[in-house]
Amino acid sequence: MRLRLTLAMSILLATSGCARAEDLARQTWRGVVSLFDQMFHRAPPAPAAAPHYLVGEPYAAGGIWYYPREQFDYDATGIAAIVPPGHGRLTADGELFDANAMAAAHPTLQLPAIARVTDLETGRQVLVRINDRGPASPARLIEVTPRVAALLGFGPAGIARVRVELDETLSETLAAELQAHQGGPAVASAPRTGVQSAALEPPRGVAAAPPGRPAPAAKPSAAAEPSLPMVPARLPETVVQGAPAPGQIWILGDSFDSYGPAMEQRNRLGRFGARVVRTLREGRENDAVMIGPIGTVAEADALLAQVIGAGVVDAHLIVQQE
Numbered sequence: 103m104r105l106r107l108t109l110a111m112s113i114l115l116a117t118s119g120c121a122r123a124e125d126l127a128r129q130t131w132r133g134v135v136s137l138f139d140q141m142f143h144r145a146p147p148a149p150a151a152a153p154h155y156l157v158g159e160p161y162a163a164g165g166i167w168y169y170p171r172e173q174f175d176y177d178a179t180g181i182a183a184i185v186p187p188g189h190g191r192l193t194a195d196g197e198l199f200d201a202n203a204m205a206a207a208h209p210t211l212q213l214p215a216i217a218r219v220t221d222l223e224t225g226r227q228v229l230v231r232i233n234d235r236g237p238a239s240p241a242r243l244i245e246v247t248p249r250v251a252a253l254l255g256f257g258p259a260g261i262a263r264v265r266v267e268l269d270e271t272l273s274e275t276l277a278a279e280l281q282a283h284q285g286g287p288a289v290a291s292a293p294r295t296g297v298q299s300a301a302l303e304p305p306r307g308v309a310a311a312p313p314g315r316p317a318p319a320a321k322p323s324a325a326a327e328p329s330l331p332m333v334p335a336r337l338p339e340t341v342v343q344g345a346p347a348p349g350q351i352w353i354l355g356d357s358f359d360s361y362g363p364a365m366e367q368r369n370r371l372g373r374f375g376a377r378v379v380r381t382l383r384e385g386r387e388n389d390a391v392m393i394g395p396i397g398t399v400a401e402a403d404a405l406l407a408q409v410i411g412a413g414v415v416d417a418h419l420i421v422q423q424e
Contacts, residue, residue, distance in 0.1 A: 151196060151198045153196050153214070153280065153335070154195055154196050155195070155212070155284060156194060156195045156196075156213040158235075163235075164238040164240070166410070166415060170209075170210045170211070170212070171212075173268070174215075174274055175270060176217070177266070179243070179263070179264065179266075179349070179421040179422075180418065180419050181241060181263060181402075182219070182244045182264040183237055183246075184248055184260045185207060185245045185246065193213075193234040194213055194234045195213040197214070197335075202247065202249045203249065204250055204337040204339060205230055205232070205246075205250070206231070206233075207232065207235055207236035208232050208234075208236070209237070211232055213233055213235075214276055215268055216229060216230070216269045216272040217230055217267060217268045218266075219244070219254065220267075221256070221262045221264055222262075222263040222264060222265060223257070223262055223263055223348045224262075225343055225346040225347070226254045227344060228250060228253055228339070228340065229340060232244075240406065241402070241406050241418070242261075243418070243419070253339060259399075263421045264421075265421070265423075275333055276333045279332070347424075349422055349424065350394060350395035350396070350421070351394060351396045351402045352393065352394030352396065352419070352420050352421075353374075353392065353402065353405060353409055353417055354390060354391075354392055354418060355367055355390070355393070355417045356390070357388055357390040358388070358389045358391075359386070364378045364389035364391055367414065370413070370414075371409060374405060374408065374409060374412075376391050377391070377392060377393075378390070378391060393409065395422065402419050403419075406419060
């Protein structure tokens with residue numbers, strides 16, 4: 103390092119012209135700072151949080167295209183995973199990532215949103231803030247922080263059969279607050295006077311989360327209705343114990359408004375044991391192509407990869423409850 107500094111300063115002193123000397127001095131100083139950072143492993147400054155409402159453009163992950171959209175009445179089942187190590191400092195909507203927060207990632211929902219996540223295998227239910235994009239696999243419905251997984255009681259494989267239900271009122275309120283702050287169009291929401299909840303002790307065998315600095319709640323905006331409840335940035339660790347209902351794993355292909363196209367896809371996936379299941383949705387018949395039941399998550403993952411390889415790229419795993 104001493105040799106490099108001596109050489110750089112000798113060149114600087116020998117150079118004529120003020121402009122040239124100043125430019126060379128700046129370059130030399132940047133080199134010295136860079137070398138100092140490398141020698142002492144100085145970490146880059148932490149990014150500043152800038153929470154904002156986000157829907158986003160279509161994007162590709164894991165070879166699959168995802169199309170984000172607002173969906174406040176979301177209710178789905180599937181397989182949940184834990185956010186893998188090495189996450190960046192910020193979430194997709196500009197919040198600071200915290201592995202001990204009651205938070206989750208979803209590939210297409212508006213961000214942030216508030217959802218009830220029920221572990222169908224343990225019966226435990228918690229409220230989470232969906233503030234990130236992920237998982238990158240169509241075989242997984244949602245990713246949760248390690249803290250959420252511990253409270254729900256994920257098994258040793260780090261996955262669980264879950265149901266994810268968006269809290270429509272809280273999610274619309276949160277969207278209205280952030281969009282009003284950003285100057286965008288507010289999302290209409292029915293007035294609600296308050297939310298009653300009680301924070302329970304963590305389930306047996308789950309340690310309390312390490313203390314953290316709670317993020318301040320959003321301040322009221324003149325553009326938002328004053329009767330709407332404010333949504334805390336950091337949700338409490340409220341665990342509700344229900345009855346376990348693990349259900350069975352199925353692959354859901356595409357859904358059709360008529361029987362013909364459904365049968366065409368069923369025939370294409372016939373070697374996988376596909377069938378057409380007819381249901382009534384909002385007074386209209388719906389024909390869905392389904393494969394199952396499937397015994398284990400590992401078997402379902404392998405079969406789903408084959409179905410997607412056969413051209414049904416929107417296929418995903420669901421948990422069918424009795």
